[in-house]
Amino acid sequence: MIEFLKKHYEIVEKAPRLYKLQIESDKLVEILSSVSINSNFITLSQIACTDWIEDEVFALNYILTTKERDKNLMVEVRISRVHCSLPTLLNLYPQAQVMERDLHEMYGINFRGNDTLYDFALENWNEIPPLRREFDTLAYVNEHFDFRIGREDNKDVKAEVKRRKAQAKESKDGK
Amino acid sequence: MPENTQEGFIDQQKVLDNEEYSIKNTQSIIQKAVDWFRARSMFVLAYGTGCGAIEMPPIFTSRYDIERLGVVGVATPRQADILIVSGYCSYKTLKRVIRSYEQMNEPKYVIGLGSCTINGGMYWDSYNTIKKLDEYLPVDMYINGCMPRPEALIEGFVKLQDNIRNAKSEAGYIQYRENNAFYRANQEKIFGKNTTPTFEENFAGMNQ
Structure with a gap:
């Protein structure tokens, strides 16, 4: 199955049972439909998002798993941090609804076509999304x-612990 | 205010622990008897907010068997006397906790379990977790630790029974009724005006 994908896409083998595919965001739905039809990577197990504030991009990894649960395929999409918008995958994977809702709340990413992007874990949140790195x-x-x-005496006590240990050792040796 | 400093807080505790100043001396015999019975029948709401809830199943089952002290778990807030806020409490949970607390019948008591309810614990720099539970609800007993063992929770129950029986300090629900504006203001600070129904609406018919 993975051979078929390797023929058509540039798949990198990251680890013995972990493969990675980097694609453009406008081909996301097309490629994932093709993957789910032509290979046995049929389950979307999670969508992981990384905030690369230095490059001004979000890297989203769609992690797909085989039916036998023995191989993983990471499909990476990079989108701009400013106008972050992606098509929804609801038609391919129903479980994407909750994952996209979570990402919308934590990073402010808009998933076009998903109409459940309202409050999830944070209620009445008026600040910028909290997992963006510019949020202090x-x-x-x-x-x-x-x-x-x-609470204010919650200081770094490593030096003090070291000093006390040395003191105890000294007094022990003295005896 | 002297109780805003650590020394002031300790002094206040000493005053509260002193027999002469306790409310016990001003109570009638019937009230004392009622308190004695009340301490032996505590119904706990089966509701867990955070990771501390995992300490409650061993307490209620055969290993520690807290029913021998008269503590029983119940299913709904209407039947419960005690609300255990077990561990960290996020905004979303706190809203549900307040709703549950206001539905409980008086007399009612709150136990704060774990460091997170006292000063935030390991979530002290979290954007979504409250730091001091007693700003939003009157707490009758704090049990510290991350997380406390079931023995600590049992000791907390015994101390709370002692407080109820001897009426050492004013119960939290009376403070909540009398200083409701303070608690309501703190709750509205994080929820806005969305915490309906208000306490006044709940208790509108009570004073008539």
Whole structure:
């Protein structure tokens, strides 16, 4: 099966049972339909997104699994961070509905054709999507929460632990 | 306010622990008897918010068997006396927790289980997790640890029973009723005006 795909697409073998295919975003639906018809990579197990803020792209990996669950194929699509939009895969894989909804909430990616992109885990969220790397989590927390007294002594204690251990050792040797 | 500092907090605890200042001395004999019975019958709402919920099945089953202390699990908030907020509490969960709490009949008590309910715990820098549970709900007993063993939870129950029986401090539900504006303001800070029905609507008929 993988031989058939290798004939038509540039597939890279990343590991013994892991293959990778990099494609353009406008050919996504076309290529994935072809893969699901012509090979036994029939299950979409997850959509993983990486935020490459340096290159100003999102890298989305559609991870497909065979019927026997023995091989994985990663189909990578790179899209711009600014106008991030992709066609939905609802017609091919029904389970993509939840995954796309999650990605829409966490990265702000618009999936054209998926009409369930409303609040999922975050309710009443008015900031920029929290898993984008320009979102400063610590600044947000400091602005919106006040901490209980006692939290401020939460410092790096490695040096102090080292000093105490040395002190204990000294006193032990002295005896 | 002196209780905003750590020393002030410790002083306040000492005052609360002192027998002379306790509410017990101002209570009638009937009230004392009612409190004694109440401490021996605590119905816990079967609802787990975070990872601490995994400590509850061993407590209710044969290994630790907390039913010998009069603690029983029930299915709905209307039947429950005790709400255990077990572990981290995200915004979405907190909304459901408040709804459940307001549906419970008085007297009702809240137990905060785990470090996350006290100061955020390991989620102290999370954008979606509350840091201090007592800003939103009146907490009667905190059990620290990440996560606490079932023995710690049992000790928390025993202490709470002791507090109820001896009326050491004012129960949380009375504070929630009297200082409702404070809790409501904190809740609205994160939810906006979407936390309907309001507490006033729930208790509109109670004072008549």
